[in-house]
Amino acid sequence: MVQLTxxxxxxxxxxxxxxGNEAILKDFLSSIIEEPIKEIEVEKDTKLEKEELNDKxxxxxxxxxxxxxxxxxxxxxxxxxxxxxxxxxxxxGKLYTGSIHEGESFYRLKKTITxxxxxxxxxxxxxxxxxxxxVEDTEKDKVLTDVLEIHFIELKKxxxxxxxPENKKEEWLYxxxxxxxxxxxxxxxxxxxxxxxxxxxxYLTGDEAIKRKAELRDKWIRDYKNGMEGxxxxxxxxxxxxxxxxxxxxxxxxxxxxxxxxxxxxxxxxETICKITKAEIKQIEKIENTQEI
Numbered sequence: 413m414v415q416l417t418x419x420x421x422x423x424x425x426x427x428x429x430x431x432g433n434e435a436i437l438k439d440f441l442s443s444i445i446e447e448p449i450k451e452i453e454v455e456k457d458t459k460l461e462k463e464e465l466n467d468k469x470x471x472x473x474x475x476x477x478x479x480x481x482x483x484x485x486x487x488x489x490x491x492x493x494x495x496x497x498x499x500x501x502x503x504x505g506k507l508y509t510g511s512i513h514e515g516e517s518f519y520r521l522k523k524t525i526t527x528x529x530x531x532x533x534x535x536x537x538x539x540x541x542x543x544x545x546x547v548e549d550t551e552k553d554k555v556l557t558d559v560l561e562i563h564f565i566e567l568k569k570x571x572x573x574x575x576x577p578e579n580k581k582e583e584w585l586y587x588x589x590x591x592x593x594x595x596x597x598x599x600x601x602x603x604x605x606x607x608x609x610x611x612x613x614x615y616l617t618g619d620e621a622i623k624r625k626a627e628l629r630d631k632w633i634r635d636y637k638n639g640m641e642g643x644x645x646x647x648x649x650x651x652x653x654x655x656x657x658x659x660x661x662x663x664x665x666x667x668x669x670x671x672x673x674x675x676x677x678x679x680x681x682x683e684t685i686c687k688i689t690k691a692e693i694k695q696i697e698k699i700e701n702t703q704e705i
Contacts, residue, residue, distance in 0.1 A: 443580040451479040540569035635667035
């Protein structure tokens with residue numbers, strides 16, 4: 413049996429965002445923000461989940477509210493689309509402004525934290541975990557407000573260090589990456605909550621429906637990355653933006669059609685296909701009706 417990994421965003425959301433797994437999410441978040449969490453409530457934004465997925469719209473992977481009112485958005489990203497700064501601010505803004513209703517006082521706005529788990533190197537920083545706030549340009553110790561807090565964790569930087577975990581956060585990161593079998597076994601024995609998360613992972617691996625969706629998601633990601641590499645080569649050869657666009661169309665769109673066709677045959681609903689493939693609903697409907705985009 414092929415072992416799924418927590419880095420697959422479908423599996424990640426099942427482990428950390430499912431009802432009944434609040435203790436798993438609480439332990440993980442507490443290790444990242446380095447604050448004790450008494451209670452946690454996982455929320456579901458049905459409006460965002462039903463929106464078409466394009467360059468400007470997406471879904472919040474896991475949205476939770478802590479006992480002190482703080483809102484947290486956790487997102488797992490395995491594909492570098494070169495837009496993480498804008499993407500995370502977009503989602504942060506949606507979550508922050510959504511904490512009050514029209515006509516309510518701004519004082520009711522809640523502190524909002526976004527945590528971005530990246531399976532690629534993105535920043536030119538030495539540390540694998542960076543935390544960002546709004547500070548004054550010259551007097552860096554002066555923070556405008558504490559309502560904004562953004563975390564980026566670059567898993568490849570962390571794994572490259574190949575060190576024993578020094579704290580609970582690093583125990584969780586070894587579990588999330590899942591590439592170092594010895595470390596995973598060690599942190600499972602050390603942290604009972606991680607052991608529970610691993611049991612959930614094994615259960616999901618044995619669920620054929622979930623496993624199939626996760627495998628299709630992995631296939632789409634591989635095809636996307638291959639398409640982007642082909643696009644870059646064409647762009648280098650031609651030296652113009654048109655080359656990149658042509659490479660994307662040739663290297664990605666064909667693979668996307670194959671994945672979507674297979675999912676339609678399996679009877680997977682269109683909204684789920686949107687989430688997995690990042691295609692627009694109108695594209696999926698066209699494939700269903702004409703077998704092409």
